Amino acid sequence: MPRLSPTTDTLPGLHRGSGHTAGWADTAPSTTPAVWVDSATVTNAASVHVHRPKVEYFDIAELTNTDPKGFIRTVERYHLEPWGLYMARTADHPQFHYLESWLLPTLGIRATVFHFRPAHLRDQDYYIDIGEFGEFEPKRWRSVDHYLDLVVRTGRETQLLDVDELLAAHASGLLDAATAEQAVATATRAIDGIAAHGHDFLAWTESLSMPLTWM
Numbered sequence: 001m002p003r004l005s006p007t008t009d010t011l012p013g014l015h016r017g018s019g020h021t022a023g024w025a026d027t028a029p030s031t032t033p034a035v036w037v038d039s040a041t042v043t044n045a046a047s048v049h050v051h052r053p054k055v056e057y058f059d060i061a062e063l064t065n066t067d068p069k070g071f072i073r074t075v076e077r078y079h080l081e082p083w084g085l086y087m088a089r090t091a092d093h094p095q096f097h098y099l100e101s102w103l104l105p106t107l108g109i110r111a112t113v114f115h116f117r118p119a120h121l122r123d124q125d126y127y128i129d130i131g132e133f134g135e136f137e138p139k140r141w142r143s144v145d146h147y148l149d150l151v152v153r154t155g156r157e158t159q160l161l162d163v164d165e166l167l168a169a170h171a172s173g174l175l176d177a178a179t180a181e182q183a184v185a186t187a188t189r190a191i192d193g194i195a196a197h198g199h200d201f202l203a204w205t206e207s208l209s210m211p212l213t214w215m
Contacts, residue, residue, distance in 0.1 A: 049165075111128050146186075155198060
């Protein structure tokens with residue numbers, strides 16, 4: 001089954017298949033080795049697809065969201081806080097009809113809640129993109145995706161995805177060593193923080209004085 005991406009309303013291609021995946025089941029060190037699953041295994045692709053970092057734009061004044069392919073989506077609501085930007089909009093994706101995202105620049109993450117259609121419900125609470133997020137012009141934000149993603153299942157686990165995509169992008173010269181290293185550090189910090197709060201993403205952000213509200 002293809003994974004979802006908050007950056008586009010079209011079904012992700014093979015390059016969005018599950019990457020290397022490691023699960024953290026509790027806050028204590030585990031004696032069970034992490035399970036690594038690469039994109040080719042899950043999607044039956046010959047190899048991971050190498051692509052440039054995806055860039056997305058958020059125009060608060062115009063109430064629009066421009067995805068990496070250049071499609072402009074109408075946004076129902078933006079909400080700005082000192083720690084981040086909230087966005088809510090409809091989607092014409094076959095598997096979900098609405099999405100909400102918080103862009104949190106100091107944490108280097110974008111957290112998304114998908115509102116799935118009844119026939120496509122998924123066992124996940126938050127989908128977290130690792131990257132660079134922030135305002136680059138007055139009332140205009142930009143996100144640059146750094147490949148790694150997390151899936152949070154509240155109270156149970158936090159999974160790391162797409163390590164293979166990160167490594168392939170670095171090997172192809174699309175991501176320099178410093179940025180790749182920062183992506184790993186950002187993901188590690190988020191995993192540690194969420195796990196330390198019982199795999200409760202909102203409890204972690206609350207502890208950082210970043211209370212997040214959703215629909």
